[in-house]
Amino acid sequence: MTRKFISALSLTLFFPILAFGQESTLNSGDTAWMLIATALVVLMTPAGLTLFYGGLTRRKSVLNTIGMSYVAYCTATVVWVIIGYSFAFGSGNGVIGGFDYALLRNIKIDDLIGTIPHLLFVMFQGAFAAIAVALVSGSIIERVKFSTWFIFSIFWVMFIYSPIAHMVWGGGLLSNHGELDFAGGTVIHINAGISGLVLVYLLGNRKGHKNIDSQPSSTKLMLLGSALLWFGWFGFNGGSQLAADFVAANALLVTNVAAAAGGLSWLIIEWSTSDKKPTLLGSASGVVSGLVGITPASGYVDVSAALVIGTFSGAIGYYGVVKLKSILGYDDTLDVFGIHGLVGIFGAIATGLFANPEINGAAGAFYGNPGQLIPQLIAVGATIVYAGIGSALLFKVTTLVTGGGRIEDALEDQGMDMGYHGEESFHTTDNPLPEA
Secondary structure (H helix, E strand, O other), rough: OOOOOOOOOOOOHHHHOOOOOOOOOOHHHHHHHHHHHHHHHHHHHHOOOOOHHHHHHHHHHHHHHHHHHHHHHHHHHHHHHHHHHHHHHEEOOOEEEEOOOOOOOOOOOOOOOOOOHHHHHHHHHHHHHHHHHHHHHOOOOOEEOOHHHHHHHHHHHHHHEEEEEEEEHHHOHHHOOOOOOOOOHHHHHHHHHHHHHHHHHHHOOOOHHHHHHHHHHHOHHHHHHHHHHHHHHHHHHHHOOOOOOOHHHHHHHHHHHHHHHHHHHHHHHHOOOOOOOOHHHHHHHHHHHHHHOOOOOOOOOOOHHHHHHHHHHHHHHHHHHHHHHHOOOOOOOOOOOHHHHHHHHHHHHHHHOOOHHHOOOOOOOOHHHHOOOOOOOOHHHHHHHHHHHHHHHHHHHHEEEEEEEEHHHHHHHHHHHHHHHOOOOOOOOOOOOOOO
16 A cells, blocks of 8 residues: 555455455556456446436436436535545545545555555545435436425535445444445445435325326336446445455356346236336346345355345345335335335345355355344444434525525426426427327
8 A cells, every 4th residue: 555545443344355465566458357347337327327317217307307406416526626535535434534535645646455546446436426426316306496406416525425425445443343235235225215205205205106107118218227237236246355366256146146036026027017008117127126135145145145135135126126116105206215225225135145255255144143133234224324314404504505405396297308407308399209
């Protein structure tokens, strides 16, 4: 290590390729892989998530929905290099880092993290922060002020995402207690899912949400978006090893298997219940659920565990989206809590069950170490509490700045695309496009 980064214990637990106490040298193979993996993760937000979310929402809100994710990627990227990275990975206390790396000062161009450039690690982690905040937007589309979302997204990256990343990966409280989170089950999915649910309750449901036709505006765009997310997830999980090695290869394999199992699981459940019709919407939602569930476990489990995790992730996602939301009556527009929150919680716990020491040295309950469930549950609970309370406080502060968080009734009826942005995704005057 060329500079003080994170504690020795955090290094050995969460970044196993970082050799503490010895001089690192640049590895061109690892660097080449991480350049590709970073680009794959970048693809997930301005391309994958925007198309997935845009295809899922109603026609009158497609551009606003895409814009909330697209702009969130921009704001998160800027905030990350100014202060977010420092708060996440700088030296500080158990909850938040300090100002060591504000504006990336104290990082030279030839500094290394393990065997890759430090600046590449900054970029890789910044893409994680960007997709995390973009995920939150899916819970509250079609009724939140764009200005409120814009300011909230800045605050959220600084004071919610970065501290949780520090606690789990940056030498903070949770990393020092042995939680296993290879690629962001707590940091990204539980964090975003809980934050989105809190905002739903603070902002309220859409007008007449129980009678809203929830059919996607474009099934084709939704499927394309899900496929891009699936593709980008290989960089998301495989890149988290920070090396081109056996663990990275295993992470790609189990990621693909869990995604496929999740897609089939949701499809089969839907086929045997509901209207007894297998939908592409259900299959794509199951794929994303499988990807969420395997994320924290991808560096620790084998392919048999991936099949189990993916199958249960699809089933849990289905329950959260189709059953639980109806029972509780909350209007999580694009089901961020049902898929990312609930499945993220399951994935974090499943990691503590299925971690195979032959993969990466860590043993779960099914391999003779039931104690691993304790740090997993602590991390889940801590993330829920911090993200829930913190997001509520930040949203309240944001609404004071913007004069409220919710758009007017007339604008909600008209739709944000034309009413706020002055743009429309489908021209309705000449040859209108049919619903996909």
